[in-house]
Amino acid sequence: MSGTHVSGQTKFAKTGVSGLDEILPGGLPANRLYLVEGMPGTGKTTLALQFLQEGHRLGERGLYVTLSETKEELRGVAESHGWSLDGIDLYELEASQARLKPEQEYTVFHPEEVELTETAQQVYAEVERIKPARVVFDSLSELRLLSREPLRYRRQILSLKQFFAGRNCTVLLLDDTVGRSSDLQLQSISHGVLSLERLGQEYGVSRRRLNVVKLRGATFRDGFHDYVIKTGGLRVFPRLVAAEHRRDGAGVVFSSGITKLDALLGGGLSSGTSTLITGPAGSGKSCLAGAYLRAAAQQGQRATACIFEETRRTFLDRMAGINMDLAEYVASGLIAIHQVDPAEMSPGELASRIRAEVEEKLAKVVVLDSLSGYMNALPNERFLLAQLHELLSYLAECDVVTILVAAQKGTIGPVETTADASYLADTLVLLRFFESQGALKKAISVVKHRKSSHEDTIREMQITSQGIRIGEVLTAFRGVLTGVPEYLGKSEDLIDPGN
Numbered sequence: 001m002s003g004t005h006v007s008g009q010t011k012f013a014k015t016g017v018s019g020l021d022e023i024l025p026g027g028l029p030a031n032r033l034y035l036v037e038g039m040p041g042t043g044k045t046t047l048a049l050q051f052l053q054e055g056h057r058l059g060e061r062g063l064y065v066t067l068s069e070t071k072e073e074l075r076g077v078a079e080s081h082g083w084s085l086d087g088i089d090l091y092e093l094e095a096s097q098a099r100l101k102p103e104q105e106y107t108v109f110h111p112e113e114v115e116l117t118e119t120a121q122q123v124y125a126e127v128e129r130i131k132p133a134r135v136v137f138d139s140l141s142e143l144r145l146l147s148r149e150p151l152r153y154r155r156q157i158l159s160l161k162q163f164f165a166g167r168n169c170t171v172l173l174l175d176d177t178v179g180r181s182s183d184l185q186l187q188s189i190s191h192g193v194l195s196l197e198r199l200g201q202e203y204g205v206s207r208r209r210l211n212v213v214k215l216r217g218a219t220f221r222d223g224f225h226d227y228v229i230k231t232g233g234l235r236v237f238p239r240l241v242a243a244e245h246r247r248d249g250a251g252v253v254f255s256s257g258i259t260k261l262d263a264l265l266g267g268g269l270s271s272g273t274s275t276l277i278t279g280p281a282g283s284g285k286s287c288l289a290g291a292y293l294r295a296a297a298q299q300g301q302r303a304t305a306c307i308f309e310e311t312r313r314t315f316l317d318r319m320a321g322i323n324m325d326l327a328e329y330v331a332s333g334l335i336a337i338h339q340v341d342p343a344e345m346s347p348g349e350l351a352s353r354i355r356a357e358v359e360e361k362l363a364k365v366v367v368l369d370s371l372s373g374y375m376n377a378l379p380n381e382r383f384l385l386a387q388l389h390e391l392l393s394y395l396a397e398c399d400v401v402t403i404l405v406a407a408q409k410g411t412i413g414p415v416e417t418t419a420d421a422s423y424l425a426d427t428l429v430l431l432r433f434f435e436s437q438g439a440l441k442k443a444i445s446v447v448k449h450r451k452s453s454h455e456d457t458i459r460e461m462q463i464t465s466q467g468i469r470i471g472e473v474l475t476a477f478r479g480v481l482t483g484v485p486e487y488l489g490k491s492e493d494l495i496d497p498g499n
Contacts, residue, residue, distance in 0.1 A: 013029075019225070022238045033191055034191060037194070038196030042197060049233075061132045067093050089126075123137070135170070195213050240390050254270070261291075261468070265454055270426075275429060279432060287468060288431075289305070290305075302357075306353070364400055366401070367404075374388065431461070432445075
């Protein structure tokens with residue numbers, strides 16, 4: 001069984017790295033030489049071992065030539081991921097050890113020149129003996145030291161490339177970028193270049209991302225893609241491109257199960273649209289979003305929520321406390337609640353998780369609670385709206401009802417939000433507190449709804465042990481949205497808490 005597949009006239013070798021072949025055209029064009037570069041700790045060795053593991057799984061012989069690590073160290077890396085290197089040839093070059101011996105003397109040639117020649121000959125002899133279909137050379141740093149001069153080093157890499165040409169062998173060259181930028185000459189020689197980066201964060205785990213710098217003769221998904229290194233190897237999360245998922249949706253109207261709320265929204269929320277529920281802390285945003293999760297499950301639809309600010313248990317307990325228990329739907333699989341730690345998860349991984357819920361589990365309602373937590377998952381705030389826009393566009397193409405929750409600063413009086421995404425959402429629901437007769441009350445209004453006409457009214461909202469109640473229009477008030485309204489009516493105009 002071959003580890004390559006054919007597309008047109010080109011054969012592609014699968015990498016064995018989850019998500020990477022989706023970025024590439026199904027794999028690396030076979031029988032070519034590739035450069036994998038990055039700082040120490042970015043996962044180059046792990047990626048290379050996955051590449052050889054995939055070849056072995058598909059019946060291709062693999063050779064790992066190591067100058068920088070011992071066989072025992074490589075086996076240790078493999079064991080940490082639960083792999084066995086049985087069936088993969090490991091060849092440890094010892095030229096670098098001889099160079100460090102002071103008693104070793106050369107009389108005619110410079111020591112590095114002799115060792116460079118010997119190193120190349122040993123590699124060539126081992127390849128001729130094994131005749132592998134996949135080769136990993138780790139790393140080029142040793143060859144760079146032996147070459148002494150950039151010209152000689154470039155010639156040696158060209159010689160290496162010429163040697164493998166016509167031998168039906170796909171080669172990965174690993175290179176550390178310690179104390180220098182990328183080697184542009186080496187990149188020009190290689191058929192393709194994969195660049196791995198590790199970005200330190202002020203708090204939380206480091207963020208890693210991959211970039212396909214070039215790939216001759218094949219199309220690939222450009223840009224940076226987040227990835228993680230966990231037990232089992234690298235897992236790459238391809239950058240989400242909404243345009244690749246365009247389809248015609250049914251455009252049905254989704255009910256919340258709360259009659260007056262649906263009326264306020266002109267009938268309900270349309271599939272393929274996004275809704276932003278915004279308001280100060282404690283105004284009922286998460287409860288309102290949870291009501292849509294429950295309504296979806298009651299209609300036999302799958303729904304999923306990613307929550308950032310509170311625990312999964314707290315969210316479920318709160319919904320049960322307002323007579324909207326989600327436990328049975330969670331147990332049946334109709335509702336999935338994911339507790340997200342923004343310090344531990346990259347935005348690419350989050351998008352990948354949501355995509356899996358939509359494409360594999362067919363979720364029709366997605367809740368992100370909250371936008372502040374989503375923003376904290378990003379390393380730089382200026383990328384927030386661009387990535388959010390792509391995610392919302394993707395969910396719209398998949399005919400999903402998306403609900404975003406955004407907390408505002410302040411309680412009574414002027415409020416503000418940390419990131420204004422209101423223009424991205426199709427529907428904007430505004431929740432506010434207002435003071436009346438010595439009590440703090442809640443108000444709800446719909447600011448916009450692109451898919452249908454909606455009420456322009458402001459209604460009272462009450463959250464009790466019996467659920468969410470939407471009252472009549474607050475016609476007797478003036479200035480509700482300011483947080484300090486003037487009451488012009490009678491007390492019976494308000495919701496009676498006893499009923």
